[in-house]
Amino acid sequence: MSAYNFAFLDEQTKRMIRRAILKAVAIPGYQVPFGSREMPLSYGWGTGGVQVTASVIGPDDVLKVIDQGADDTTNAVSIRRFFVKTTGVRTTTRTDQATLIQTRHRIPETPLAEGQIVVFQVPIPEPLRWLEPRETETRKMHALEEYGVMHVRLYEDITRHGHVETAYDYPVLVNGRYIMRPSPIPKFDNPKLDRNPALLLFGAGREKRIYAVPPFTSVRSLDFEDHPFTIERWDQTCALCGAADVFMDEIVVDDKGGRMFVCSDTDFCERRRGR
Amino acid sequence: MYVAVKGGERAIANAHRLLAEDRRGDPSVPELSLDQIDKQLALAVDRVMIEGSLYDRELAALAIKQARGDLIEAIFLARAYRTTLPRFGATRPIDTASMAIRRRVSATFKDVPGGQILGATFDYTHRLLDFDLIGGQRNRATSPDEPAPDGGDVAPGGDLAAPGGELAALGGRLPRVIDILDRDGLIESEEPDSDRRAVGDLTREPLDFPAGRDVRLQSLARADEGFVLALGYATQRGYGRNHPFAGEIRVGEVELELRPEELGFPITIGEITVTECQMVNQFKGSAAAPPQFTRGYGLVFGHAERKAMTMALVDRALRCRELGETPASLAQDEEFVLYHGDNVEASGFVQHLKLPHHVDFQSELVLIRTLRAEAEVRAR
Numbered sequence: 001m002s003a004y005n006f007a008f009l010d011e012q013t014k015r016m017i018r019r020a021i022l023k024a025v026a027i028p029g030y031q032v033p034f035g036s037r038e039m040p041l042s043y044g045w046g047t048g049g050v051q052v053t054a055s056v057i058g059p060d061d062v063l064k065v066i067d068q069g070a071d072d073t074t075n076a077v078s079i080r081r082f083f084v085k086t087t088g089v090r091t092t093t094r095t096d097q098a099t100l101i102q103t104r105h106r107i108p109e110t111p112l113a114e115g116q117i118v119v120f121q122v123p124i125p126e127p128l129r130w131l132e133p134r135e136t137e138t139r140k141m142h143a144l145e146e147y148g149v150m151h152v153r154l155y156e157d158i159t160r161h162g163h164v165e166t167a168y169d170y171p172v173l174v175n176g177r178y179i180m181r182p183s184p185i186p187k188f189d190n191p192k193l194d195r196n197p198a199l200l201l202f203g204a205g206r207e208k209r210i211y212a213v214p215p216f217t218s219v220r221s222l223d224f225e226d227h228p229f230t231i232e233r234w235d236q237t238c239a240l241c242g243a244a245d246v247f248m249d250e251i252v253v254d255d256k257g258g259r260m261f262v263c264s265d266t267d268f269c270e271r272r273r274g275r
Numbered sequence: 276m277y278v279a280v281k282g283g284e285r286a287i288a289n290a291h292r293l294l295a296e297d298r299r300g301d302p303s304v305p306e307l308s309l310d311q312i313d314k315q316l317a318l319a320v321d322r323v324m325i326e327g328s329l330y331d332r333e334l335a336a337l338a339i340k341q342a343r344g345d346l347i348e349a350i351f352l353a354r355a356y357r358t359t360l361p362r363f364g365a366t367r368p369i370d371t372a373s374m375a376i377r378r379r380v381s382a383t384f385k386d387v388p389g390g391q392i393l394g395a396t397f398d399y400t401h402r403l404l405d406f407d408l409i410g411g412q413r414n415r416a417t418s419p420d421e422p423a424p425d426g427g428d429v430a431p432g433g434d435l436a437a438p439g440g441e442l443a444a445l446g447g448r449l450p451r452v453i454d455i456l457d458r459d460g461l462i463e464s465e466e467p468d469s470d471r472r473a474v475g476d477l478t479r480e481p482l483d484f485p486a487g488r489d490v491r492l493q494s495l496a497r498a499d500e501g502f503v504l505a506l507g508y509a510t511q512r513g514y515g516r517n518h519p520f521a522g523e524i525r526v527g528e529v530e531l532e533l534r535p536e537e538l539g540f541p542i543t544i545g546e547i548t549v550t551e552c553q554m555v556n557q558f559k560g561s562a563a564a565p566p567q568f569t570r571g572y573g574l575v576f577g578h579a580e581r582k583a584m585t586m587a588l589v590d591r592a593l594r595c596r597e598l599g600e601t602p603a604s605l606a607q608d609e610e611f612v613l614y615h616g617d618n619v620e621a622s623g624f625v626q627h628l629k630l631p632h633h634v635d636f637q638s639e640l641v642l643i644r645t646l647r648a649e650a651e652v653r654a655r
Contacts, residue, residue: 004359010361018462033483034481035479035481037358038357038619039358040353040355042623042627043622043623043627044623044625044626044627049444068631068633072284073631074286075630076283082366094312104630105635134483135484135610149281162646162649163645167635168639184632186633187638206620206623208481209481213537232637234639234641247634247637264634
């Protein structure tokens with residue numbers, strides 16, 4: 001891979017992306033437009049996350065890549081191989097040993113620590129997008145903190161269904177100022193965003209936006225006093241390690257409606273079994 | 276007992292191997308050479324260069340070969356290579372009036388200075404499958420349904436000579452038809468931007484709205500041909516109608532000039548083939564401006580008239596605000612057009628639905644089960 005720079009991107013591009021990241025960290029939850037590059041990986045496969053990771057990764061980093069909580073899903077394997085090929089860094093499946101974690105759709109069950117960076121892959125960064133398709137409008141709404149429509153939407157969900165009809169990518173308020181999409185993590189993971197000691201970076205390649213939640217920043221899932229935010233619960237425990245209070249994958253085991261539930265976080269599950 | 280989608284590592288390696296086998300196909304059939312693709316599928320190469328924003332016939336041919344003829348996949352390969360290339364500088368604006376013309380037609384005048392030059396075109400062919408091509412190995416300059424004119428064969432590209440003496444009389448330049456209207460003040464005049472002003476580049480800077488015309492045109496040139504074609508067609512059917520006439524379409528070679536800072540004067544660094552379309556559109560006039568024709572512009576690499584024409588239609592549609600027209604259709608909606616025309620972005624996002632989404636789906640399952648359980652209780 002000598003024809004390519006360390007971590008694929010040229011140094012000027014990395015600097016441009018780092019400037020965007022610094023701005024994102026300075027204004028938690030604010031979407032910073034950046035000159036997203038065309039990556040050798042398809043849009044929707046994590047081009048934003050890959051660019052953020054490529055811009056912050058160094059030779060001493062230890063990288064973990066997960067998709068749906070698992071280290072061995074095909075896209076996680078493919079992205080991990082991309083970075084091994086272009087950087088030669090060490091990789092791990094262990095959450096506590098990684099300095100840099102790129103993820104799609106989950107936050108690991110193992111608590112994150114100070115000094116760690118988590119990079120989220122973001123398909124649609126704009127939390128107001130389904131309420132207003134125009135970028136020119138939504139940027140204005142953020143600038144003026146005009147978030148009434150979002151609260152009305154949540155309210156209407158509750159009056160119609162008794163619940164907010166959003167199970168993942170559940171909107172949050174960051175640092176009391178910006179409404180943000182946490183990327184399509186299940187709302188089960190939302191509480192982990194609040195005052196997390198790790199630096200959380202979000203990259204949207206196709207939409208050309210970067211945003212961030214700096215360590216120990218307040219992140220509140222939107223709710224009402226009489227309808228507090230709740231997360232998913234399962235009656236079962238993990239069929240492999242017996243864990244409760246974790247996010248479960250539901251595995252269809254036969255064609256007669258048989259099901260089993262296992263931890264979505266494969267590293268967490270394996271380590272519990274190894275103990 | 277529990278076997279989920281594991282072993283991604285080996286699955287990917289096997290998939291890549293199978294793909295390579297499928298790409299090559301039956302090994303008893305001779306392998307395609309890049310030269311064959313370049314010379315015999317030249318218009319496919321042009322499309323990959325246009326939408327890949329990379330003028331390199333050999334790389335485009337390679338991309339087509341590697342992508343098994345899937346042009347959007349080939350465009351993606353070209354783009355992902357282009358993104359790694361360093362920028363040495365920007366050329367000076369090309370001068371299409373001094374183009375070495377291969378083809379040039381105007382629909383607005385019966386004859387124009389320099390003449391109408393038909394060149395190589397599908398336009399007047401009868402779309403009958405030419406079964407003679409099955410056998411291959413035939414060198415013919417005439418179309419299947421027409422005998423060669425008297426006086427022997429016409430050499431390929433023989434039309435090039437057509438403007439001959441007349442072109443010399445015009446000082447080697449073939450003035451643009453639209454400039455004739457411009458001289459009489461019948462069409463809005465267009466002033467070139469200063470050489471010093473940096474041209475926008477949406478592959479380096481994120482889109483911002485309202486986008487400049489430079490960025491809009493770049494976006495349309497890179498946009499999926501089918502997408503732009505449908506939008507342009509829609510304007511003709513009343514969705515953002517702008518009364519177009521094909522003022523001129525010209526295809527040929529233009530020189531590229533670069534002015535290196537250390538030299539201080541421009542030098543020619545090469546030649547590219549381009550297709551340019553100038554649309555002439557009606558404009559009723561407003562309180563501030565008298566009735567006048569307006570312009571829509573299309574310019575693409577290679578020979579691609581359909582793309583250049585429809586690009587010009589959509590360019591004109593997107594100028595509605597600037598001309599004081601009320602936008603009423605999708606083709607006039609800048610955010611819609613610029614955000615959705617890129618086929619590499621679109622195809623990626625549509626196809627990412629193939630990636631596992633079982634975590635989000637599980638969340639939805641939990642929610643829908645809760646809602647249904649509650650509905651059941653209520654029904655009792």
